[in-house]
Amino acid sequence: MDAELVRSWVEGWVVSRGAAPPVVEPWGFTFEVGLTGQVTRHVLTDADEPLIRKLTETVTAPNTWIKFFLPPQTVAPWVAPGWRFDSDGFVMSAPLRPTAAEAPAGYRVRTWGRGGVTRVVVLTDDGAFAARGQVAVPGPGRTAVVDQVETSPAHRRKGLGSLVMRTLANAAVDAGSSTAVLGATTEGRALYESLGWRTHGPLTGLIRDAAPEAAYA
Incomplete structure (x- = not known):
C-alpha cells in the first residue's frame, strides 16, 4: 500500500473521529481513540508475518485495534489467540x-x-x-x-x-x-466505485477481545 495514501487516511481519520494525534512508529502509526470499544488503534503501513505475530502476542489491552493492508486469509495463520477480525474493508480514493x-x-x-x-x-x-x-x-x-x-x-x-x-x-x-480517501465496507464499495472511486487494496482489522472474567475472586 502506498505510504502517502496511508498517512493521508490516518491524518484525516483522527480529525474525523476526534482521536489523538498519530504517533509515528517504525511500522506505521499508533493513536488513542478513547472509546470503550476502541481504545487504541495501530495502523501498520508494512505488515508482515513477524510483525503481526509480535503485536498480537504482546498487545493484550482489550479493545485495541490493529489495521493493515493484507487480506484476512493471508494473516489468519499468524494471529495469536484472543483476537477477532473486523468486517472486511477496502482502501479507496478519488479525485474531487x-x-x-x-x-x-x-x-x-x-x-x-x-x-x-x-x-x-x-x-x-x-x-x-x-x-x-x-x-x-x-x-x-x-x-x-x-x-x-x-x-x-x-x-x-x-x-x-x-x-x-x-x-x-x-x-x-x-x-x-483535490483528492479524497476512505475505508470502505464491502457493501459501500459498489456505491463508491459507481461514483468513480478507485480501490487500492484490502483494509483488514483485528480487535483484541476483552479478557474473560475470573471464575473466582
Whole structure:
C-alpha cells in the first residue's frame, strides 16, 4: 500500500473521529481513540508475518485495534489467540470536483462544519433520519477523508448515498482538497466505485477481545 495514501487516511481519520494525534512508529502509526470499544488503534503501513505475530502476542489491552493492508486469509495463520477480525474493508480514493447534489422529492439535506469536519445529514420532510456522512480535511490542500457514510435501511436505493457523497465532495473541494480517501465496507464499495472511486487494496482489522472474567475472586 502506498505510504502517502496511508498517512493521508490516518491524518484525516483522527480529525474525523476526534482521536489523538498519530504517533509515528517504525511500522506505521499508533493513536488513542478513547472509546470503550476502541481504545487504541495501530495502523501498520508494512505488515508482515513477524510483525503481526509480535503485536498480537504482546498487545493484550482489550479493545485495541490493529489495521493493515493484507487480506484476512493471508494473516489468519499468524494471529495469536484472543483476537477477532473486523468486517472486511477496502482502501479507496478519488479525485474531487464540484458536482450537482440535489435532494430527491421528500428529502432535505443539512450540513454543518466544526473543527475541520463537515457533516451531512439527509432527513425526510417530516424530520426522520435517512442518511448521513462526514468528511475531514486536516488542512488547506490536504487529502480529504470521507467517513461514517450510512443510509437507513428504510431509505436505501433512492440515491441518498450518492447525494451524501456528492455533498461531502463539494464540501471538501470548498475546503481546498483535490483528492479524497476512505475505508470502505464491502457493501459501500459498489456505491463508491459507481461514483468513480478507485480501490487500492484490502483494509483488514483485528480487535483484541476483552479478557474473560475470573471464575473466582
